[in-house]
Amino acid sequence: MAYGERKGMQKSPGEYSPLDMMGMGLAAAVGIAAATFFDLTQSDEASTLFVFNKWLARLTEMLGLGNIPLYGVVLILMGIGALSILYFQPVTIRGAFAQGFGVLAAVTTLAPSDLGGALPSPDTEAASLEPLPAGDNSWFEEEGISSRGLVPPVYRVPVSSVTAVQRDEQGYSIRMKIIFPDGLDRQPSELIDSGDLRGKLHNEESKQTYNLFRNSGADVMYRDGTMYLSSRIPGDIPRASLVARVEAEGYRIVESRFDASLGVNPVWTIRMAPSSQPLLLQRLRRPYWF
Numbered sequence: 001m002a003y004g005e006r007k008g009m010q011k012s013p014g015e016y017s018p019l020d021m022m023g024m025g026l027a028a029a030v031g032i033a034a035a036t037f038f039d040l041t042q043s044d045e046a047s048t049l050f051v052f053n054k055w056l057a058r059l060t061e062m063l064g065l066g067n068i069p070l071y072g073v074v075l076i077l078m079g080i081g082a083l084s085i086l087y088f089q090p091v092t093i094r095g096a097f098a099q100g101f102g103v104l105a106a107v108t109t110l111a112p113s114d115l116g117g118a119l120p121s122p123d124t125e126a127a128s129l130e131p132l133p134a135g136d137n138s139w140f141e142e143e144g145i146s147s148r149g150l151v152p153p154v155y156r157v158p159v160s161s162v163t164a165v166q167r168d169e170q171g172y173s174i175r176m177k178i179i180f181p182d183g184l185d186r187q188p189s190e191l192i193d194s195g196d197l198r199g200k201l202h203n204e205e206s207k208q209t210y211n212l213f214r215n216s217g218a219d220v221m222y223r224d225g226t227m228y229l230s231s232r233i234p235g236d237i238p239r240a241s242l243v244a245r246v247e248a249e250g251y252r253i254v255e256s257r258f259d260a261s262l263g264v265n266p267v268w269t270i271r272m273a274p275s276s277q278p279l280l281l282q283r284l285r286r287p288y289w290f
Contacts, residue, residue, distance in 0.1 A: 024096040025082035031100025032081035036074050039108070040280065044195035045214070046113035049073055050288045055111070057289035067287035074284070077104060116200050116211035119218040122173065122230045170236055172260035176229040176268045178246055183225040185250065188213070196249035196279065202290040203233060204241040209290050212244065238262060243290065244270060251275055253282050 039047050049070060056076075057067045081100035090096040178199075184191060191197035192213045199212030210233070213220070218231035233242070242258045252275040258268045275282070 021085065023093060024085045024090055027093045027096035028081040028085050028090070028100035028103070029078040031097040031102075032078045032104050033074065034097075035101045035104035036077065039104070040283070043113070045115050045198055045211075048108040048111040048113055051111040051114050052077075053288040054114070054290060057287060061289075067289050069285050069287045071284040077107065080107065114209075115214060116209045119201065119210040119212060119229075119231050120171075120234065121217040122219055122232050170234075170262065172233045172235055172240055172242075172262060173264040174229075174231050174233055174242070174258075174260065174268060175265065176227075176231075176244070176270065178227040178229070179269065179271045180225045180227070180248065180251065181272065182250065182274050184222070184248070188220075188222050188227065191249065198247040200245045200290060201233075202243045202245075203235065204243065205237055206235060206240070208234075212246070233260065235260075235262070242268075244268075245290075246270060246272065247279060247283070248272060249279055252277070253279070253286055 036049060039049060053068070053070050053073045056073060060066065060068055078100075081103050084099065084103050085096055088099050090099050184197070186196075188197060197213060201210045201212055202208070203210075210231075212218075212229065218229050220230075221228045233240070238261065240260050242260050243255060244258070245253065245255045247253045251272040254270060254272055256268070256270045258265075
């Protein structure tokens, strides 16, 4: 079937030259690019582009290649949009642009958004009036922060000493300190809602990913440019490799690794570096493999 035969309105079937088809393909690719921009800016963490990047990272890992940054995903989608004109055969530049915009909407239905699981509370089995032993929540007081009235008390069901020791060894008690040298220009809750503060934590052993700031059961506090977070990550192997990614407006995106042991771990300190580059540009240049 010659190009234009399906919808031959502007030219007769077969009269579309390679130059015409290149123009249509470019318009469809631009439509894809425009759609990805709106998806990234409006969907925030729910953008399916991050999921596509994660899928692509798994493929390149199997092939022994390096991770492809987010803009690589955009270029691949633009290529799909350009090639789609061979099937849909738009007859105007405007129609090709609209087709590219629509192709992305169809492709994104293949990948549901992934915000990550809720970060567990410091003690996921809290249920009675016996206070949690030192090592999970007492570090707030060690840092000179009064948790009274800010962090809900954590309790545990009374059990025998042997069972208590066994249960304490299950999971990794994580105490994270995120330092923002220039502070935050708004309250953390406002930054989270606007998408200007994001965080993920990935367990490389279990392949489980958690959201640091959204839908979190962890104890999170912010004071004087420092965020304190306390949680207990499920697991039963002696050591686990954890990776945290923190994004904040006015700072460079940071990925930090931490080798966690069962039970209470040392404080995991992450220091953010100030940056004048907008987060959107930083995200496009970064691979999202979790």
